[in-house]
Amino acid sequence: MDVVWMLPLLLLFPLLMWTSSTFLFYFKKFFYVAWMMLLALLGIPVCLLKSGGRDVENMRVIRAMVRHVKYFFGLRIEVSGWEHLQTVGPYVIISNHQSSLDVLGMMEILPDRCTTIAKKELVYAGTVGLICWLSGIVFINRKKTSDAKSVMADAAKTMLDQQIRLWVFPEGTRNQNGDLLPFKKGAFHLAVQAQVPIVPVVFSSYNSFYLRKEKQFNSGTIKLKILPKIETKGMTSEDVSSLSDLSHSLMRTAFLEISDSVPQSNGPLKH
Ligand SMILES: CCCCCCCCCCCCCCCCC(=O)SCCNC(=O)CCNC(=O)[C@H](O)C(C)(C)COP(=O)(O)OP(=O)(O)OC[C@H]1O[C@@H](n2cnc3c(N)ncnc32)[C@H](O)[C@@H]1OP(=O)(O)O
Numbered sequence: 575m576d577v578v579w580m581l582p583l584l585l586l587f588p589l590l591m592w593t594s595s596t597f598l599f600y601f602k603k604f605f606y607v608a609w610m611m612l613l614a615l616l617g618i619p620v621c622l623l624k625s626g627g628r629d630v631e632n633m634r635v636i637r638a639m640v641r642h643v644k645y646f647f648g649l650r651i652e653v654s655g656w657e658h659l660q661t662v663g664p665y666v667i668i669s670n671h672q673s674s675l676d677v678l679g680m681m682e683i684l685p686d687r688c689t690t691i692a693k694k695e696l697v698y699a700g701t702v703g704l705i706c707w708l709s710g711i712v713f714i715n716r717k718k719t720s721d722a723k724s725v726m727a728d729a730a731k732t733m734l735d736q737q738i739r740l741w742v743f744p745e746g747t748r749n750q751n752g753d754l755l756p757f758k759k760g761a762f763h764l765a766v767q768a769q770v771p772i773v774p775v776v777f778s779s780y781n782s783f784y785l786r787k788e789k790q791f792n793s794g795t796i797k798l799k800i801l802p803k804i805e806t807k808g809m810t811s812e813d814v815s816s817l818s819d820l821s822h823s824l825m826r827t828a829f830l831e832i833s834d835s836v837p838q839s840n841g842p843l844k845h
Pocket residue numbers: 610611613614617635636639640671677680690691692693696702705706714715716719722723724726727742743744745746747748757758759760761763764814
């Protein structure tokens with residue numbers, strides 16, 4: 575191409591960058607995925623050298639490598655309720671799930687020996703998939719409940735045998751509706767089967783800085799509220815529904831309390 579044409583294009587590019595919020599939205603999203611892929615590529619050999627294979631201890635590598643990422647996007651993460659994570663031994667963390675950006679908040683508070691339950695498709699996500707597998711992430715097939723149930727029953731045993739904590743997203747999918755989705759039951763069966771406490775964690779609404787439909791991705795604050803643990807000792811599968819309802823109501827109250835009242839992306843969810 576002629577140099578004469580290159581010059582205005584070169585000048586236009588930064589202008590486009592600073593003026594078009596849609597362009598910035600896609601650029602930031604692309605950068606997020608690309609950066610995470612690169613970090614994972616660098617993290618994989620570290621994990622292999624440290625533990626030689628699939629091991630929950632590799633979560634420490636991810637936690638350390640992801641902590642700076644928030645600064646690229648001007649995101650502040652404010653945590654409250656740290657004391658509720660000071661529980662000895664295994665427990666199940668449950669949290670709401672709005673976007674893949676949740677990984678940033680997660681890595682801010684992730685306790686030692688804590689891994690997560692994820693959809694099986696994530697294992698195919700290139701270097702990110704491989705580092706997730708190396709870090710002991712438990713993959714489930716959401717379309718086959720019987721398979722998912724047996725994988726989670728095995729996880730309940732592993733939690734106790736290997737003193738592992740598990741992070742589950744009980745909504746079962748990403749949701750940015752300005753409210754919580756009804757909860758799936760897996761996390762509660764897991765906690766009851768292992769007879770371990772549940773620690774609810776609530777992420778404030780991202781609607782004040784990240785709107786998928788409107789293609790807005792600005793800087794902002796994520797509030798993370800860790801709630802007091804809920805004991806499950808002595809509970810049976812009969813108690814799962816009430817345990818799920820109690821957790822949902824506590825988390826919904828906290829979610830509405832810490833989220834700014836901003837226009838919602840898709841309107842409030844109708845139950
Ligand atoms: C260095 C660089 C690094 C780079 C980055 C790396 C980042 C990596 C770290 C972070 C990773 C983050 C990953 C995030 C990924 C998040 C996700 O993938 S979310 C999606 C996957 N997760 C879930 O789906 C978990 C929640 N879902 C469930 O628990 C579900 O219950 C289910 C087990 C999948 C089953 O779902 P479903 O059948 O649709 O619905 P239910 O109503 O819940 O269940 C039906 C029926 O079955 C009973 N039941 C459910 N579970 C059990 C069980 N474990 N045991 C026994 N019975 C069970 C339930 O009670 C229902 O019966 P009922 O009679 O109606 O009560």
